[in-house]
Amino acid sequence: xxxxxxxxxxxxxxxxxxxxxxxxxxxxxxxxxxxxxxxxxxxxxxxxxxxxxxxxxxxxxxxxxxxxxxxxxxxxxxxxxxxxxxxxxxxxxxxxxxxxxxxxxxxxxxxxxxxxxxxxxxxxxxxxxxxxxxxxxxxxxxxxxxxxxxxxxxxxxxxxxxxxxxxxxxxxxxxxxxxxxxxxxxxxxxxxxxxxxxxxxxxxxxxxxxxxxxxxxxxxxxxxxxxxxxxxxxxxxxxxxxxxxxxxxxxxxxxxxxxxxxxxxxxxxxxxxxxxxxxxxxxxxxxxxxxxxxxxxxxxxxxxxxxxxxxxxxxxxxxxxxxxx
Amino acid sequence: xxxxxxxxxxxxxxxxxxxxxxxxxxxxxxxxxxxxxxxxxxxxxxxxxxxxxxxxxxxxxxxxxxxxxxxxxxxxxxxxxxxxxxxxxxxxxxxxxxxxxxxxxxxxxxxxxxxxxxxxxxxxxxxxxxxxxxxxxxxxxxxxxxxxxxxxxxxxxxxxxxxxxxxxxxxxxxxxxxxxxxxxxxxxxxxxxxxxxxxxxxxxxxxxxxxxxxxxxxxxxxxxxxxxxxxxxxxxxxxxxxxxxxxxxxxxxxxxxxxxxxxxxxxxxxxxxxxxxxxxxxxxxxxxxxxxxxxxxxxxxxxxxxxxxxxxxxxxxxxxxxxxxxxxxxxxxxxxxxxxxxxxxxxxxxxxxxxxxxxxxxxxxxxxxxxxxxxxxxxxxxxxxxxxxxxxxxxxxxxxxxxxxxxxxxxxxxxxxxxxxxxxxxxxxxxxxxxxxxxxxxxxxxxxxxxxxx
Amino acid sequence: xxxxxxxxxxxxxxxxxxxxxxxxxxxxxxxxxxxxxxxxxxxxxxxxxxxxxxxxxxxxxxxxxxxxxxxxxxxxxxxxxxxxxxxxxxxxxxxxxxxxxxxxxxxxxxxxxxxxxxxxxxxxxxxxxxxxxxxxxxxxxxxxxxxxxxxxxxxxxxxxxxxxxxxxxxxxxxxxxxxxxxx
Ligand code: NA
Ligand code: NA
Numbered sequence: 011x012x013x014x015x016x017x018x019x020x021x022x023x024x025x026x027x028x029x030x031x032x033x034x035x036x037x038x039x040x041x042x043x044x045x046x047x048x049x050x051x052x053x054x055x056x057x058x059x060x061x062x063x064x065x066x067x068x069x070x071x072x073x074x075x076x077x078x079x080x081x082x083x084x085x086x087x088x089x090x091x092x093x094x095x096x097x098x099x100x101x102x103x104x105x106x107x108x109x110x111x112x113x114x115x116x117x118x119x120x121x122x123x124x125x126x127x128x129x130x131x132x133x134x135x136x137x138x139x140x141x142x143x144x145x146x147x148x149x150x151x152x153x154x155x156x157x158x159x160x161x162x163x164x165x166x167x168x169x170x171x172x173x174x175x176x177x178x179x180x181x182x183x184x185x186x187x188x189x190x191x192x193x194x195x196x197x198x199x200x201x202x203x204x205x206x207x208x209x210x211x212x213x214x215x216x217x218x219x220x221x222x223x224x225x226x227x228x229x230x231x232x233x234x235x236x237x238x239x240x241x242x243x244x245x246x247x248x249x250x251x252x253x254x255x256x257x258x259x260x261x262x263x264x265x266x267x268x269x270x271x272x273x274x275x276x277x278x279x280x281x282x283x284x285x286x287x288x289x290x291x292x293x294x295x296x297x298x299x300x301x302x303x304x305x306x307x308x309x310x311x312x313x314x315x316x317x318x319x320x321x322x323x324x325x326x327x328x329x330x331x332x333x334x335x
Numbered sequence: 336x337x338x339x340x341x342x343x344x345x346x347x348x349x350x351x352x353x354x355x356x357x358x359x360x361x362x363x364x365x366x367x368x369x370x371x372x373x374x375x376x377x378x379x380x381x382x383x384x385x386x387x388x389x390x391x392x393x394x395x396x397x398x399x400x401x402x403x404x405x406x407x408x409x410x411x412x413x414x415x416x417x418x419x420x421x422x423x424x425x426x427x428x429x430x431x432x433x434x435x436x437x438x439x440x441x442x443x444x445x446x447x448x449x450x451x452x453x454x455x456x457x458x459x460x461x462x463x464x465x466x467x468x469x470x471x472x473x474x475x476x477x478x479x480x481x482x483x484x485x486x487x488x489x490x491x492x493x494x495x496x497x498x499x500x501x502x503x504x505x506x507x508x509x510x511x512x513x514x515x516x517x518x519x520x521x522x523x524x525x526x527x528x529x530x531x532x533x534x535x536x537x538x539x540x541x542x543x544x545x546x547x548x549x550x551x552x553x554x555x556x557x558x559x560x561x562x563x564x565x566x567x568x569x570x571x572x573x574x575x576x577x578x579x580x581x582x583x584x585x586x587x588x589x590x591x592x593x594x595x596x597x598x599x600x601x602x603x604x605x606x607x608x609x610x611x612x613x614x615x616x617x618x619x620x621x622x623x624x625x626x627x628x629x630x631x632x633x634x635x636x637x638x639x640x641x642x643x644x645x646x647x648x649x650x651x652x653x654x655x656x657x658x659x660x661x662x663x664x665x666x667x668x669x670x671x672x673x674x675x676x677x678x679x680x681x682x683x684x685x686x687x688x689x690x691x692x693x694x695x696x697x698x699x700x701x702x703x704x705x706x707x708x709x710x711x712x713x714x715x716x717x718x719x720x721x722x723x724x725x726x727x728x729x730x731x732x733x734x735x736x737x738x739x740x741x742x743x744x745x746x747x748x749x750x751x752x753x754x755x756x757x758x759x760x761x762x763x764x765x766x767x768x769x770x771x772x773x774x775x776x777x778x779x780x781x782x783x784x785x786x787x788x789x
Numbered sequence: 790x791x792x793x794x795x796x797x798x799x800x801x802x803x804x805x806x807x808x809x810x811x812x813x814x815x816x817x818x819x820x821x822x823x824x825x826x827x828x829x830x831x832x833x834x835x836x837x838x839x840x841x842x843x844x845x846x847x848x849x850x851x852x853x854x855x856x857x858x859x860x861x862x863x864x865x866x867x868x869x870x871x872x873x874x875x876x877x878x879x880x881x882x883x884x885x886x887x888x889x890x891x892x893x894x895x896x897x898x899x900x901x902x903x904x905x906x907x908x909x910x911x912x913x914x915x916x917x918x919x920x921x922x923x924x925x926x927x928x929x930x931x932x933x934x935x936x937x938x939x940x941x942x943x944x945x946x947x948x949x950x951x952x953x954x955x956x957x958x959x960x961x962x963x964x965x966x967x968x969x970x971x972x
Binding site: 392409640734 | 851852898902
């Protein structure tokens with residue numbers, strides 16, 4: 011009988027939020043069942059133990075045992091981890107997983123996290139995001155010039171090339187700022203989540219596809235020393251439940267968007283799609299940003315090179331293997 | 336749960352009360368008691384030294400790296416600048432001339448100012464310090480009862496966390512998965528209701544106990560020219576400032592947090608216009624701002640350590656355990672939760688209380704049955720606003736009453752803590768009255784969000 | 790005795806001077822906010838950087854003034870009972886409090902703050918929003934500096950209280966609220 015594992019798992023998203031939080035709660039309950047109660051991963055709300063953005067350091071230091079988040083959260087600390095969360099114009103789930111599990115992604119991932127004393131297991135997957143809520147209709151990307159948007163990460167950098175001014179804003183200010191026009195729009199997550207956040211109350215133009223973030227990996231970070239101390243059975247139990255959580259996340263993510271979209275439309279939200287020409291321009295900007303990141307950070311370069319190489323070769327299969335609608 | 340596991344974290348609260356009354360700074364009492372219990376917890380294998388790393392994480396991640404709290408020093412700067420440059424005095428003089436026939440006129444003005452400030456910021460420390468700076472010296476000088484002065488300032492300043500925009504409502508929206516817009520609109524009427532209750536209470540006291548809020552002595556009526564001059568000097572500049580602050584938000588130039596900076600800048604311009612601005616004055620304002628701000632943030636640092644240790648030692652579980660052990664449902668459970676939240680308010684701030692209660696009880700509250708009183712799909716919103724109104728009391732109830740601390744420090748020389756403790760009792764009762772009304776008449780909460788069609 | 794008093798004075802003065810200088814961050818903060826608000830409509834100055842700078846300035850402001858606040862007696866106390874304590878009793882409480890509460894608090898923050906800072910430096914950590922300010926370790930160092938000044942202030946209070954307990958007459962200005970705020 012393996013010694014009982016009683017871990018605290020800090021979350022970076024509230025348990026009430028579809029997918030972002032509920033997948034973590036599901037992990038908590040499934041691991042208890044699968045291990046017959048031998049492994050307890052107790053979910054703590056963001057900030058209850060550790061503020062969300064401090065979670066990486068806390069796991070590395072062993073101050074919390076584990077955390078449920080997404081590798082993309084740590085772009086300011088370890089830029090390379092963004093390659094393992096979601097890249098602008100990134101791949102859909104099957105291709106992403108193919109690279110991660112069979113194309114060399116996982117080895118690089120383990121190595122990068124390992125440097126900081128963290129062992130991480132991919133543990134969830136989100137459906138593609140919407141690409142933003144706008145107060146006014148955006149006819150083409152040229153309309154973005156001069157807009158003030160609450161936008162983060164690689165996407166924000168790319169939008170900067172179109173004259174967008176990215177704003178941070180304190181959380182309670184976001185709603186009044188959008189309402190009064192201090193900002194013209196914002197990035198949020200996906201229809202099912204955005205419905206709960208209520209930005210449809212003040213912005214009526216919702217854009218797709220989420221070019222800045224397609225499928226998004228979530229992961230379970232664990233203190234490496236604590237992970238190493240687990241038995242093979244316990245490690246397998248965690249990996250299996252996480253694998254199942256990815257399956258669940260993909261299926262649920264695809265299923266819950268349409269009802270949410272219908273509800274949003276009933277509330278008067280207009281759904282827009284970027285034109286092919288716009289997407290091409292955005293892609294050009296993203297390529298520039300990625301090139302800058304590759305030049306700036308060796309780990310990012312290494313991870314991205316692996317990904318890009320896989321993607322290039324995979325395109326043959328994508329073209330012949332799948333029906334084009 | 337064993338008895339020991341329940342008693343250990345709760346004994347933290349008991350020790351804190353004793354230690355606080357030693358008169359050592361509150362911030363460090365909180366930290367010290369927290370650290371003492373990490374040692375006790377460690378002895379029983381409930382706490383590992385490595386977990387202390389989170390003290391650093393929490394001070395950094397939730398207090399330093401925080402764009403909301405930036406408004407605090409800027410509002411304090413604004414208040415002290417207005418006060419030291421004489422702008423505030425002119426304003427209050429003219430207000431009390433205009434309101435001299437109204438019983439308790441100055442206190443009414445404080446409630447109105449607090450309500451307006453609440454619409455521009457959600458930061459209680461900032462509002463209380465500013466109202467104290469502006470109004471307390473004049474109230475005391477006019478012979479206002481110290482208790483009433485303290486109570487009205489503390490409670491009006493606390494409205495900021497209820498009346499939108501409010502960081503508390505945003506965090507509650509996250510924890511409960513309710514749109515922020517619903518919470519913001521739902522909180523408007525309850526916020527104004529509290530403000531109204533304060534006004535009514537003050538009028539009542541002013542009418543029946545006029546000695547506690549004496550009217551200004553009946554001076555010879557001012558010649559019209561002097562009156563107009565007084566109005567121009569005393570009323571116009573601060574009105575311009577208020578318009579600047581509110582206008583920058585409504586006009587879409589600044590966020591509510593940034594409006595604090597606009598206000599601080601505007602107050603400095605007013606001092607220059609008032610010809611009282613000197614480098615020495617600026618230095619005085621800067622130093623006083625830094626000290627008051629350090630006091631507020633010292634409490635934040637100590638409180639985050641204390642709450643963290645309480646949680647690690649199983650304090651949340653102990654509370655949830657006690658609530659569940661009573662096995663109540665529907666109205667009785669709602670009542671119990673409100674009592675628990677009120678009691679937790681004696682020791683913790685809103686953030687920790689919401690983290691203890693909301694995630695656990697969200698699914699339970701959603702399934703409660705309140706008959707025809709509240710539609711099923713609005714229970715959570717109604718519950719959230721009731722919690723928010725209840726949390727107003729947490730700022731006023733001793734021993735850990737942040738509004739009391741801010742008032743005590745900014746009003747030192749005028750007030751003792753005993754005055755303050757005496758003064759907040761009626762206002763806490765008014766807050767509980769407001770809570771009872773919101774629960775008895777859910778429409779107070781739900782009408783506006785429904786009307787706006789969300 | 791006089792050595793105790795002199796060292797108390799030096800320690801407190803250091804904390805005070807650091808705080809007095811850091812206090813001016815509030816002026817820069819206000820100007821930064823106004824600059825962002827005024828220019829945002831017209832040119833892209835990089836609001837993310839300015840908004841990062843806002844909380845950087847504020848972190849510096851409150852952390853570096855923690856010790857200053859203690860020296861100035863500005864940290865609020867529940868003094869309903871302690872008003873009645875004798876000077877010796879008050880000094881004993883100050884001694885115990887500074888030694889058992891403030892010192893361990895500072896030591897915990899400094900001990901665990903060091904790897905926190907070192908990791909940020911090693912990673913060359915920047916803003917998670919990517920368009921914000923780089924070199925997070927610079928601002929994170931204010932945590933250590935701030936708690937160091939608080940530590941010095943506490944040591945100063947310990948020395949001063951010891952001197953009082955050993956018989957030196959208490960200084961005329963009590964540490965509580967020397968500054969009259971409000972008039
Ligand atoms: Na507010
Ligand atoms: Na309280």
